[in-house]
Amino acid sequence: MTDATAPLFLGAGIYRRSSYGAFHPLRVPRVSTVMDLSRALGWLPADRFRTSPCAKPAALQIWHDPDYIAALQLAEATQQVDDATRARFGLGTAANPVFAEMYRRPATGAGGSLLAAELLAGGGVVFHPAGGTHHGLKGRASGFCYLNDPVLAIMALRRKGVGRIAYVDIDAHHGDGVEIAFADDPQTLVMSVHEERRWPFTGALADAGRGNVFNLPVPRGFNDTEMQAVLEGLILPRLAQFRPEALVLQCGADAVEEDPLSRLSLSNNAHWGVVAALRGVAPRYLVLGGGGYNPWSVGRLWTGVWAVLAGHDIPERLPGAGENVLRGLDWPGHSRGRNPPAHWFTTLRDVPRPGPVRDEVRARLAALAERGAP
Ligand SMILES: [Zn+2]
Numbered sequence: 001m002t003d004a005t006a007p008l009f010l011g012a013g014i015y016r017r018s019s020y021g022a023f024h025p026l027r028v029p030r031v032s033t034v035m036d037l038s039r040a041l042g043w044l045p046a047d048r049f050r051t052s053p054c055a056k057p058a059a060l061q062i063w064h065d066p067d068y069i070a071a072l073q074l075a076e077a078t079q080q081v082d083d084a085t086r087a088r089f090g091l092g093t094a095a096n097p098v099f100a101e102m103y104r105r106p107a108t109g110a111g112g113s114l115l116a117a118e119l120l121a122g123g124g125v126v127f128h129p130a131g132g133t134h135h136g137l138k139g140r141a142s143g144f145c146y147l148n149d150p151v152l153a154i155m156a157l158r159r160k161g162v163g164r165i166a167y168v169d170i171d172a173h174h175g176d177g178v179e180i181a182f183a184d185d186p187q188t189l190v191m192s193v194h195e196e197r198r199w200p201f202t203g204a205l206a207d208a209g210r211g212n213v214f215n216l217p218v219p220r221g222f223n224d225t226e227m228q229a230v231l232e233g234l235i236l237p238r239l240a241q242f243r244p245e246a247l248v249l250q251c252g253a254d255a256v257e258e259d260p261l262s263r264l265s266l267s268n269n270a271h272w273g274v275v276a277a278l279r280g281v282a283p284r285y286l287v288l289g290g291g292g293y294n295p296w297s298v299g300r301l302w303t304g305v306w307a308v309l310a311g312h313d314i315p316e317r318l319p320g321a322g323e324n325v326l327r328g329l330d331w332p333g334h335s336r337g338r339n340p341p342a343h344w345f346t347t348l349r350d351v352p353r354p355g356p357v358r359d360e361v362r363a364r365l366a367a368l369a370e371r372g373a374p
Pocket of ligand 1: 171172173252254290291292
């Protein structure tokens with residue numbers, strides 16, 4: 001007998017065989033590692049897994065511009081873009097290149113978020129690690145994101161009659177696309193914790209939307225103790241005040257020490273602590289992926305997220321089948337891929353990275369705490 005309230009995992013085969021190209025940070029496998037590792041550990045029985053469908057253009061147009069979707073499909077079909085398309089839609093750039101599945105892959109991620117909204121209409125927990133593409137804009141690709149699946153998930157939940165929806169983003173980068181979509185909507189609470197002075201250079205402490213937007217830029221070296229302070233001093237109190245009917249957590253794995261694209265210093269314990277603390281805050285809980293460009297740290301982190309959601313104990317040392325999945329990864333073109341430390345193969349859990357809660361973090365939390373209710 002299966003438990004209808006148990007968490008569901010959304011994945012698809014397309015993430016395994018597609019790449020953004022040999023020199024792009026998203027040349028590394030991510031979601032396929034989480035699926036393989038979870039299965040190797042016996043944590044992903046067939047009844048907990050759902051395949052993400054590829055979203056049709058009409059479904060994407062609940063937010064995205066039809067002209068942009070048409071340009072994205074044409075670029076996939078022809079495998080080229082002209083200068084006007086590149087300038088107008090941000091397609092065919094270094095960040096958002098032309099590649100074989102450039103419509104189907106993001107549309108499958110978006111299809112997963114739309115499916116999650118259906119699955120969560122009556123309540124529940126869904127993990128969709130291919131989701132979390134928070135930089136996508138209404139009519140333009142940006143920051144490796146062609147579509148914005150968190151926005152689509154929130155809009156689809158709203159169409160199901162869900163009222164207050166909270167979005168929490170702990171990726172190293174500001175969730176700019178989601179903030180743009182909902183900054184004027186008091187029914188959506190938007191919180192982002194991100195590295196200061198890093199692309200896309202938005203998400204300033206003072207940017208408040210209509211009172212429903214909370215941005216916390218954090219300094220380099222942001223540690224596990226500081227994340228706990230943010231959880232207790234910002235995220236949990238605001239959620240308690242807002243009483244969301246649905247909660248979407250963007251759980252980007254690029255805020256950990258080993259990630260090549262940021263300078264934050266979290267261990268994966270920090271992410272797992274947030275995932276666990278937010279469970280039960282709302283009757284509908286959608287946990288998305290996001291950034292994460294070290295193939296070992298992203299695979300270990302998100303597999304641990306699934307363990308937290310599904311109630312599995314994380315072993316001190318991985319059994320052989322799990323270790324084999326991690327030993328099968330490589331990181332071409334990056335120095336850290338040449339001689340990875342043993343614990344990237346043999347464990348899921350990082351050694352915790354505690355530290356002082358620095359004055360600037362305290363001061364910014366105090367500034368946000370002074371603001372009224374959204
Ligand atoms: Zn990121």
